[in-house]
Amino acid sequence: MAKYVAIFEDANFADFFPLTLSRPVWGLRFGIGILAERIIRVFPEHKPLLFCRPEVAFVGEGLGAVNMDWPKDCEELVLVNGRALWPEKLKSFLPAGAGVVKDSETVVAARMVKDWEKLKLSPAGFEVNKAVSGLPEKKSADMLANFLWDLVLQNAQAIADDFEHLAKGKNDKKMFKEVEVDNQAVIKNLEQTYLSPGCKLDAYTILDASGGPIWLDKGVTVQAFSRIEGPAYIGEQSQLVRSNLRGGCSLGPGCRIGGELESSIVQGWTNKYHSGFIGHAFLGEWINLGAMTTNSDLKNDYGPIKVIRDGKEFSTGQMKVGSFIGDHTKTGIGTLLNTGIQIGFSANLYGGTLFEQKLIPSFSWGKPDRMVPYKVDKAIEVAKAVKTRRGKKLTDSEEKLFKQIFEQTKKQREALQKNN
Structure with missing residues (x-):
């Protein structure tokens, strides 16, 4: 039994x-x-x-x-x-x-x-x-x-709790034999830092665990002039490129992150390679954020941020809430995102301006003042190309899910078009 x-x-x-x-x-x-x-x-x-x-x-x-x-x-x-x-x-x-x-x-x-x-x-x-x-x-x-913002808000504590559980028996001498750390890399509070086998820290990188633990998973690369502030978790084979990670960030596997990221969760396999600020956000997988894509996470009056829930405004009760972005979504250069914005699955946003909308339906394509449906067959074609570049394959189950989400979110797109 x-x-x-x-x-x-x-x-x-x-x-x-x-x-x-x-x-x-x-x-x-x-x-x-x-x-x-x-x-x-x-x-x-x-x-x-x-x-x-x-x-x-x-x-x-x-x-x-x-x-x-x-x-x-x-x-x-x-x-x-x-x-x-x-x-x-x-x-x-x-x-x-x-x-x-x-x-x-x-x-x-x-x-x-x-x-x-x-x-x-x-x-x-x-x-x-x-x-x-x-x-x-x-x-x-x-x-x-x-809600998603509950996870974002409490992520720092979760990293600290998980580190305490997973780092028992940590052996620093053994750890440094299995990683590559440049002499000019800086680690503050080694006791609260774990580097998994295959990690690489370039010169002029800083891992500052004085405010909370930092866990780098297998094969993580931290390039020169990057700074990680704990608590933080960086998933397998992720790359940090001249990045500034503030405390409370968790990155899944295969991410490429540059610019500034604060108190945010990235599910995995997402590119934010260039400058721009993302804060108090939850991002899915296979997302690509164009250069200077930035979300607001604080209102000028410091009031609670509202989101759209069941078609109506809903107060989060939180002063800081950024963006929630679904899998396979992409933004063009200079895209600006409103506080509390929700962007659905496989959307494509461009125009180099502010999206004031609080809700962008899945499979939406365009600029703030002109959104049209993104053809599902084209979206699948692009997803296949994106995953192939990373040595992955879009499975039959994933392709079926694309089509199901497209049908599931049809009414949201129709409502958005009426308001354009």
């Missing part, structure tokens, strides 16, 4: 658009890893199961079994909401026996030692409330992310 941890996506995934148009909510980057990885780490004695919308299930390949039938050898099942921010704290809060942890009426996690077969899948995830009814309840607030 075996123990399992089932990480599920609940009905709130749409509150994380545009990033969750193309991935499960548990696939979002946070700290050193993605949400699902952080949960799996703290349940090493449990085999991972993952559940989500069928169209994005391929994202979980390699993490564990996705959307599979319940295993017959299960003796204990731990359910964890894929939006869980602090899995280590959550694990210690779970009852030793059967029980459920809720934030208001939302299931955060549960331990089931019998009757777990009652769980049924639905398009939005588990029917967990029905399944856990009758279990002893504990209440706990602030355990779940509710």
